[in-house]
Amino acid sequence: MGSNDAEKGSSRSDKRTYTQSIRQKVTFEKRRFDVKTLPADLHRVYKKVEIERGEEYALTVVFTIRTAIELHRAWHNTLLTAKILQQLKDKYKLHLAWELGVVKLKFHIEDGLYELQYKVPYDYDSEFQDLYMRIAIAYLDEHITVHQGLIYQDETKAGKHTAKTGLFIRTFPGRLVVYPFEAATCAVIFFGGDWVDFGIAAITGLASGLVEYLLVTIGGSATLLVDVLVGVSTGVIGGLFFDSNIDGIGGQLCLPSIFLGTLYWYFYGTAFVLGILEIISGELQTGVVRFLAVAVKTFILSLGTSFGMQLVLDSPKEVWFDTVGNCGTIDLSVQWWRIPLYLACSASALAQYRFPHVDYWRGLSVQLVGYEVQFQIFQALMKRQSRDFLDTASSNTAGAIAAVVFASILQRTVDNVAYYYHARVLQRHKGKFSPFGEFCYKMSEIYIRITNCLGFGKKNDVVYLRMAAKLKEQREEMENPSHSRTEIMLTLEEEMVFIEAIVQAEDLNIWALLMPTVYQLVPGSLIARLWFNVIFPPLLSTEETTIVSDVIDGTNNFSSFTIPLVTPFQNDEVNIGAALLVVAASLALGLLIGFVIVEQATLFLKKVFCRKTDDNLTASESRLERQKSERKDARHFFSHTINENNFESVEALSESSQDDEENGFNENPMAEQAQKEVHFE
Structure with a gap:
């Protein structure tokens, strides 16, 4: 690129851009992977x-x-x-x-x-x-x-690249804090429990965490018993609280909410949705195996819970059905604390997923949008369509679509704001930004410093902020012909911090936001109700029906007689297997539809607003930027990439690389870094 092009207009600012970022000016230590x-x-x-x-x-x-x-x-x-x-x-x-x-x-x-x-x-x-x-x-x-x-x-x-608070809940024993919190909140927000069930679920949740901690510490074949022993401990504790009837709470308990809230940690509802997505996408074997594997895992947990009840109760089946009537006594739709409680439950799910604390606000925002759309549509449709699953399917599909669209918008917004911070600290931009750009940079810097003070952020982020000023000064010295500096050298510690800054400058993957959201939209404990109905078959109901005879007696009156009819007791849980398929399939379709909407909207906006930017680039630069953009979009969507499953892809890429070299553009990925001239990060 000629000297007249050294300062080029950015797509986000009309200010000057460095020909090369600081990454290409630094001389790295020859660290080699062992x-x-x-x-x-x-x-x-x-x-x-x-x-x-x-x-x-x-x-x-x-x-x-x-x-x-x-x-x-x-x-x-x-x-x-x-x-x-x-x-x-x-x-x-x-x-x-x-x-x-x-x-x-x-x-x-x-x-x-x-x-x-x-x-x-x-x-x-x-x-x-x-x-x-x-x-x-x-x-x-x-x-x-x-x-x-x-x-x-x-x-x-x-x-080494995880914040201190993240390290605390990443492994045991710090991880034990999350178990009771998730069990208690799930028992109320998802499974119809009340505040008494909330407290008992916290106890069973802590017990399940301790059981898992013990077995994981022992290691080996002991880890194979995690599911069944977690179920046993949950059933024993729940049964003891019912049997002891402390202060008369035994008759008020909703054992299903306690059990399902506790076992929620071990029921990966996301796996059901992924299985459906794989089946839809043609990965039949993987999808079916995944679906069946999670179903069996759920059955083992449910069976273990039943064993636990049997150890402390004389009639586990009767107790199970007696306590079912105590569920759903709180109408969540009229409670002011519904959303705060859901956010608390979602925060525990983010902790289970080891989501970075510094980005919790992003995860909670996406989870709340998906949940609220799902909840409100279900409330509007359930009275009109109480005898079918269309209300469930419609609300789940809409919730998944809303979550995908909102997550995509949030990701783009945050990435655009973070651009100014990374452009400044990595010296991809020369001079000052526009007032908006300077505001975005300052807000990003303040956010990093505040989260670091609170312990949520990474220490290296603040370390690099101090390094950035030093690197800028050294670069100015090196580019000054009258100065003796000929290179910018980093220590090994500084190089580690510098590489972390480069990696962190990449965009947050949208699926890091969506996986916990899908986990919350489809409670994996749903299938556990099916298995509990297998272990404890639903009660039978007896009704007397009068049959009128068509034979007329001597008094000209019709004769009649009464017979008892015995039928299975019908409730929503009897059809839970069908409900599971409806929930998983509707959420999978919602994700697919949501990404199609985002993909098409992105293509439209790029054609409208990015045409002028493309005109400012050379043909080789435009092609490179287009390839990077296509790779980025393909990583989000389930549709195939251009060369995927194409046996001629290597040859096609080789031909295109030869064409680029003939035009003076070298995109050989194995070339030495010193031979590359990269103008845009």
């Missing part, structure tokens, strides 16, 4: 591939496999994990294929010459899911090297 820390099988494959294709290629294969494993563990969304893997494969022309099952992952390397298999149990983790996505995106967009990406992955697992 391949000896890899698992033995992956290390063997790495050595083989390194001999055949070189270190950079082999490390990229390792990076891709580790990204797949950690994303699968953190959010268990095979469809979207495959998206980022496909983009890495296309970008770096990897000879790599994969099979993402519910638990088992298979990787076929070098056209099947090598195969790796892993069993990866899932543990939903919004923070790690978002961080591993950001790391992969930073490498895709060539903001970091593969060595930096692999090292950052190790640091992430070690907790």
